[in-house]
Amino acid sequence: MGASREFSTSTPTPPEGARGRPFVGPLTAISFSHMLNDMIQSLILAIYPLLKSGFHLSFSQIGVITLTYQLAASLLQPLIGAYTDKRPQPHSTAIGMMFTLCGLLLLSVAPSYPVLLLAAALVGIGSSIFHPESSRIARLASNGQHGLAQSVFQVGGSLGTAMGPLLAAAVVLPYGRGSVAWFALVALLAIYVLWRIGHWYRVQAALAPKRKRALNTAAAALSKRRVGAAVAVLVALVTSKYLYLSSLNSYYTFYLITKFHLSVQQSQLYLFAFLFSVAVGTLVGGPIGDRIGRKYVIWVSILGAAPFTLLLPYANLYWSGVLTVIIGLVLSSAFSAIVVYGQELLPGRVGMVAGLFFGLAFGLGGVGAAVLGHVADATGIEFVYRVCAFLPLLGLLTVFLPNIETPRRAT
Template identity: 65%
Template sequence: MPTLNPALATRPAPASTSFGILGAISSAHLVNDMMQSILLAIYPVLKGEFSLSFIQIGLITLMYQLTASLLQPLIGLYTDRRPKPWSLPFGMASTMAGLLVLAFAPNFATVLLAAALIGLGSSVFHPESSRIARLASGGKHGLAQSLFQVGGNLGTAVGPLVAAVVIVPYGQGSVAWFALAALAAMAVLARVSHWYANHPGAGVRRANAAATAPSHSPRAILGAVAVLLVLIFSKYFYIAGLSSFFTFYLIGKFGLSVQAAQVQLFIFLFASAAGTVLGGPIGDRIGRKPVIWASILGVAPFALALPHADLFWTTTLTVIIGFVLSSAFSAILVYAQELIPGKVGMVSGLFFGFAFGMGGLGAALLGYFADHFGIDAVYQAIAYLPLLGVVAALLPRQRRA
């Protein structure tokens, strides 16, 4: 695998935003996260096919999230020193392999293997793609991260819809057709990798101390990172409970069909994708901290009301929750990248990885909780998590880029 000269990581970013490259990695992000979402959306199919319990459903998510989370910071740290542009198609190939294994899995253990392969693909994809987004940003770091993230969130939203249209009627084997989308994404990523490998400005000039020196003391940086991780925990643990069991919640509480419940899941996830667009650009204008504060703590009243709502208000509240809460991640990630300059890959890997890990852990623990106390109890318990957004007050103010 060709290695980018580490010295290139010390040169300044281009002055103009490369929207073509941002569009390409956003499209690949759409495919990557659509595969993850398909796995989530066909849980009712897998539950019926293999007679799974809710804890087993949660373990599938945990397997995906653990392989995606544990490797990401290590891959990001390694590629900060030795960037690997051509790793992107390799990561998507792992995702494609996971889909094919999932399509023909004969038992629960093989489904776990498929989830692990899809998670491995994500662990390779996210750190390098985040670095490319920053490189192509032209200084508009929040905008670039939002454009990158919106592709992933759109993919997450589309997954339940294609599951309802294709996989539910035609069965588990129809998942194999989506490997073609992964193959197309590999071709797109090969072009992005070529651009990245040959670009003269692959990072920030280390010699420029003003550009690379941390703006806070090590102790303040560690404290800020701890606060950001608490916020990631609250967001993704909540999202894990809301999304992993949403179809079951709607089927059990309102008597919806599997396909109708998946359409409702699509509506929630599409609202999340739409909200992603706002967090980064607004953070570029007014600062990251207000966006982080408002996007997590701001959904608390709606989250607390959700377990008591009828179907109409359940739909309405989940749209609001998805739209507002999704704006947080781009702002959190760029805030952390500015907090620890020169470590884009490691920071991206840490935060993507921790997000996936919390999502997986949340799905497994809440699956156990659902088996013992019911789905309604899960939604009542997780409703208090957005209140942790209050800790955003402890974040130090960042300098404007």
């Protein structure tokens, strides 16, 4: 079946800013690809206990693996996004997945710690190529419902990330690190799907000059200084969100093992529950932002997580599980709203904004993991969660964001 029929490339695309039903085929396909991409990436985090024991690593060395992967995933993203804003690359997402495939295969056979770092870097480079253009594809498929489309796109990634611990517990931990190579089949499937999406994207990119872009008059009226200040606030909010999430993504299993004496596989189930709650929260945040305004979602998401993060270090095992699920639901709902708010604040720079915030998320996660690893080695893993508990209080900075949108309530 040709790409034009599969993704309905012959269907005319309305002007950007018009609101209608999204293009379900391309949006579902790019979300599915995001799920496969992030599922592969999450295997690195999920098998940390296996790598720690197999290579006799310290928490600091674990943090450096995350730093290597996430810096590679972050530094290129804004540059790739800015480049593709001017010169769309329909098949770049598939090329990015090829880098991820190489890193995955290398991870399964790495004989030493430096080779592990190289494998992590290759996976990170693949992510840096994948995210800016795939986020643009989601926006093209949104038919004006930008928050909904961004949430559907991101929930694919969140679900993939949540699946990593389950797959690690079911496949990698019982059969060893070499079994990671079996997930090359997943990467090959993603490459095929992304290549087909590229055909649809190429048609949409050709139509782009003919579209009329809806102008956000409130954002257009802001001075460059005001826009810069708003971007700085968004950066601070993403910083608070992803530094806290990094503490859970990288060290939650170790926290549970150390404090409550769980087995590795038991701790993976708790990590899955947290990551699944992140997926649910991601899906909810965008559509709510479309209806009531993204600034309100950002307020509730960042600052609203603070009471629960402050309680977590003092909770027993049962309440630790409950609180981390609530934290995942609340905190994750902000990212779709932040990305779309930034794209409306800087019209015409969809790829650059997506690359900036996705790259920032990865970079902060990597730096946070490295720093928190040193803190854990020096003071203990429980102290990490007592310190990180205050990060969501940075949500108070949302008061400085300008009001650039009129809420669209459901009729």
